[in-house]
Amino acid sequence: MTYRFQRSATPPGSRVIAARGIAVVLALLTAGAVLRLTGAAPVALAREVITDTFGSSFALQDLALLVSPLILTGLSVSVALRVGAWNIGAEGQFNAGAVAATGVGLYVPGPPLVVLGLMLVAGIGGGILWVAGPALARAYAGVSELISTLLLNFVAGLLVYWLATGPWLEPSGRAIGTTARIVPEIPALWDEVHWGLAAAVIIAVSVSMLLTFTRWGYEIRLCGSNLQAAHYAGMPVRRHLITVMLLSGAIAGTAGMFEVAGTVHHLQGGISNNFGYLGIMVAVLARRSMLGVLAGALFMAVLLNSGIILSTRGVDVSTVLAVTGLVLLYTAIGDEIAHYRFVRAPEPAAARINEMSST
Amino acid sequence: MTAGTSPLDPPPPDPSSLVRLTGITKTFPGVIACRDVDLDVRRGEIHALLGENGAGKSTLMNILTGIYQPDAGDIWVDGRRRHFAAPVDAMGAGIGMVHQHFKLVQSFTVAENIHLGWERTPGRIRARDLAARTLELAHTVGLAVRPDARIDELSTGEQQRVEILRVLARRARVLILDEPTAVLSPLEAEELFKTLKRFVAQGNAVILISHKLGEVLGSADRITVLRGGLKISTTRAADSTAKALARLMVGHDIVRNALRVRGPSAARVASTPVLELRDVAVCDATGRPRLDRISVKLHGGEILGVAGVTGNGQKELSQALTGMLPVSAGNILLGGVDFTHRNAREFADFGVGHIPEDRLHSGLAPALSIIDNAALREYARAPLSRRGWYRPAQARALAESIAAAAEVRIADFDMPAANLSGGNQQRLVARREMRIATRVLIAAYPSRGLDVGAIDTTMRCLAQLRDAGVGVLLISEDLEELLTTCDRIAVMCRGALMGVADPESASIEEIGLLMAGQHATTTALPDLRG
Numbered sequence: 001m002t003y004r005f006q007r008s009a010t011p012p013g014s015r016v017i018a019a020r021g022i023a024v025v026l027a028l029l030t031a032g033a034v035l036r037l038t039g040a041a042p043v044a045l046a047r048e049v050i051t052d053t054f055g056s057s058f059a060l061q062d063l064a065l066l067v068s069p070l071i072l073t074g075l076s077v078s079v080a081l082r083v084g085a086w087n088i089g090a091e092g093q094f095n096a097g098a099v100a101a102t103g104v105g106l107y108v109p110g111p112p113l114v115v116l117g118l119m120l121v122a123g124i125g126g127g128i129l130w131v132a133g134p135a136l137a138r139a140y141a142g143v144s145e146l147i148s149t150l151l152l153n154f155v156a157g158l159l160v161y162w163l164a165t166g167p168w169l170e171p172s173g174r175a176i177g178t179t180a181r182i183v184p185e186i187p188a189l190w191d192e193v194h195w196g197l198a199a200a201v202i203i204a205v206s207v208s209m210l211l212t213f214t215r216w217g218y219e220i221r222l223c224g225s226n227l228q229a230a231h232y233a234g235m236p237v238r239r240h241l242i243t244v245m246l247l248s249g250a251i252a253g254t255a256g257m258f259e260v261a262g263t264v265h266h267l268q269g270g271i272s273n274n275f276g277y278l279g280i281m282v283a284v285l286a287r288r289s290m291l292g293v294l295a296g297a298l299f300m301a302v303l304l305n306s307g308i309i310l311s312t313r314g315v316d317v318s319t320v321l322a323v324t325g326l327v328l329l330y331t332a333i334g335d336e337i338a339h340y341r342f343v344r345a346p347e348p349a350a351a352r353i354n355e356m357s358s359t
Numbered sequence: 360m361t362a363g364t365s366p367l368d369p370p371p372p373d374p375s376s377l378v379r380l381t382g383i384t385k386t387f388p389g390v391i392a393c394r395d396v397d398l399d400v401r402r403g404e405i406h407a408l409l410g411e412n413g414a415g416k417s418t419l420m421n422i423l424t425g426i427y428q429p430d431a432g433d434i435w436v437d438g439r440r441r442h443f444a445a446p447v448d449a450m451g452a453g454i455g456m457v458h459q460h461f462k463l464v465q466s467f468t469v470a471e472n473i474h475l476g477w478e479r480t481p482g483r484i485r486a487r488d489l490a491a492r493t494l495e496l497a498h499t500v501g502l503a504v505r506p507d508a509r510i511d512e513l514s515t516g517e518q519q520r521v522e523i524l525r526v527l528a529r530r531a532r533v534l535i536l537d538e539p540t541a542v543l544s545p546l547e548a549e550e551l552f553k554t555l556k557r558f559v560a561q562g563n564a565v566i567l568i569s570h571k572l573g574e575v576l577g578s579a580d581r582i583t584v585l586r587g588g589l590k591i592s593t594t595r596a597a598d599s600t601a602k603a604l605a606r607l608m609v610g611h612d613i614v615r616n617a618l619r620v621r622g623p624s625a626a627r628v629a630s631t632p633v634l635e636l637r638d639v640a641v642c643d644a645t646g647r648p649r650l651d652r653i654s655v656k657l658h659g660g661e662i663l664g665v666a667g668v669t670g671n672g673q674k675e676l677s678q679a680l681t682g683m684l685p686v687s688a689g690n691i692l693l694g695g696v697d698f699t700h701r702n703a704r705e706f707a708d709f710g711v712g713h714i715p716e717d718r719l720h721s722g723l724a725p726a727l728s729i730i731d732n733a734a735l736r737e738y739a740r741a742p743l744s745r746r747g748w749y750r751p752a753q754a755r756a757l758a759e760s761i762a763a764a765a766e767v768r769i770a771d772f773d774m775p776a777a778n779l780s781g782g783n784q785q786r787l788v789a790r791r792e793m794r795i796a797t798r799v800l801i802a803a804y805p806s807r808g809l810d811v812g813a814i815d816t817t818m819r820c821l822a823q824l825r826d827a828g829v830g831v832l833l834i835s836e837d838l839e840e841l842l843t844t845c846d847r848i849a850v851m852c853r854g855a856l857m858g859v860a861d862p863e864s865a866s867i868e869e870i871g872l873l874m875a876g877q878h879a880t881t882t883a884l885p886d887l888r889g
Contacts, residue, residue: 212751213748213749213750214747214748215738215739215747216747217749218738219738221727222727225725225726226724229720229721229724231683231721232713233703233735234682234702234705235704
């Protein structure tokens, strides 16, 4: 009797989740083995990481502060993917949104709530502005948005450094490489955690609803799945590509605004904390589902937070990166393996005839 | 079974046998593609493999060329059992295949394509050397090619020659051709068969996959018929008739319904055209004309056929007629209104349905659910849509009713459309389009990938639409189908309309000449604009 693997085009969701669970466990075991080789005590470290991540309200707040930007950047990448575009530039759009919001927060006078509203508008505008070039270039000239959005990330990152150390440097000169404190701030939801987290969840749910329950959403899904079919049905393919890419930039810009107005209260170099790039991983983990982004963001936040904790325990930063990479690699392998089933192959015809004739 | 002659023993050595397949079985999830198939191909013969779509011809050849591994059964070459783990193994044993869709690199030259992925290609390559080697090869084999021409400059017939040369250069002794004449004009096809005859005369063999009875009877030495994954028979071509082969292929006598005969309640052919083309021209990106000043009228209540070798502008015609392709000159009128610069949505809203020729690429979004695909034409209309909202529950109901009408049983409407078989995809697309085709239906190759029963159903549906007063444009490569279904048959060649034939009086030969690009002679054809 022979057995073989059989591939199915669409694995059931339960199988995918199981494969991912196993992948995470295997990745952590591998990481533990590596840590053990470097001379650390993996079990003790793991216990510390778990208590420091989930064990106290402070710890959970830290986690929550990581989750909300990851939801938004993940959503930004994910929504662009839905129309078939790779927005690698959530990082740049995040920075652009942060810059625009900071400009308003520092230099526009008025009641804090009004300024806060203007900051949000500016943040969204900044994100849109940063993605507009790549979106138009892709729509009208077929320029790969993958490259153009990626390159603009560096421009935005350097813009933040220049502003924070140059024109917008804190006037008193007491702090280095940061702007003055931005007075208007997003109200707190739970101590340190601001309303940005709730807003991010609401935005994710809304986008998911838009895609599932509106005509516009249907057209977007179709354009992203098969441009030819969208063209065949007479959908405005180019317009949809542009609007969704702008929406993607707006969401990333909002994340940047939330970060300066809710968490950091200054503009400083490296404020984006790689949230834009991590958003790509969140989107990949979420497998095209907008609500999956919520789970993906939480997962990434736990990884990120564990990394921070590990590095305070003397574990090398590159080791932390390696663990993160391992988890993602194993997950990708798990996703692929979930397609396969182990089945019994039909018996060879000749053998069957033999059996029949022998009876 | 008596001891000593187990089926696993080698077959008795037969000096004339070049390749032999015994007991080949291959299953795919839910489908038995081949069951216990034997095939014996002898030196010096053209062996035709005949069968309908899904009969197992392609699977069997994919096994022989090492693309698939059989679940059971053996391959024997020169009396020795062989195992082909990959196509390169089969090629090494002298078995090569020319696929229906050529596997050539469009932007490479002929010489580069010939030498691509070949272990005998010199390590240091210079264009001049490759061209010289190619010329030499072409000369030995007796195939005329231009070594320095780029593939995309070549006609399909020339591209096929390159494919054949590519296989023969690798010392093939068995050449497998999959539907080789589907892309050729009758003249090119004749040329091809001369080449094949020369090839087998040297002690080689050709396996010819086809479903064209006439061609098989005219060129093959022996004919094997497959049906439903089983081998039905192997006969000498000289002892066969088209009728007998057709019966073997289908399993029963083919009764062609005279669909042209209308019932008493059928709508009459409308006096004014519902669709009119006036000197419509389409150019591709490089400025080459794809449609050459086409003028034709389609009336409600008639079926107008479009005959022609595939690739002579049929795709462009169907796309221009449905608003998918901008025309560079001329006018398209729907119901007397100029629609030349309208988009596909506006054509559909007027009541133009479109069964596209490449359903998987433009008619469906394979990764999306069957529900989403069913909604493609009606998502913006009630009841699927209300004030900008899209209602998935209504879309599901629509998908269920389309599937029921198309007689496709679907276990899970949420699964991607890609999981459906090609035939079922085609049925669903056809039904979806018939729903919106209230005025005009453009049907490009609607019977492709369907079995005989489903073809019959589809053609009946077209006739029903016609009887309801819809103007139907039927593009097909099957002349039989056109002759039994259509009221008029327009013939296309190189983007131009060569003439319109009356199926009552026109012979297949006449239409064949028009397809080959020869203009109608003095026997005046009915006026195109009439």
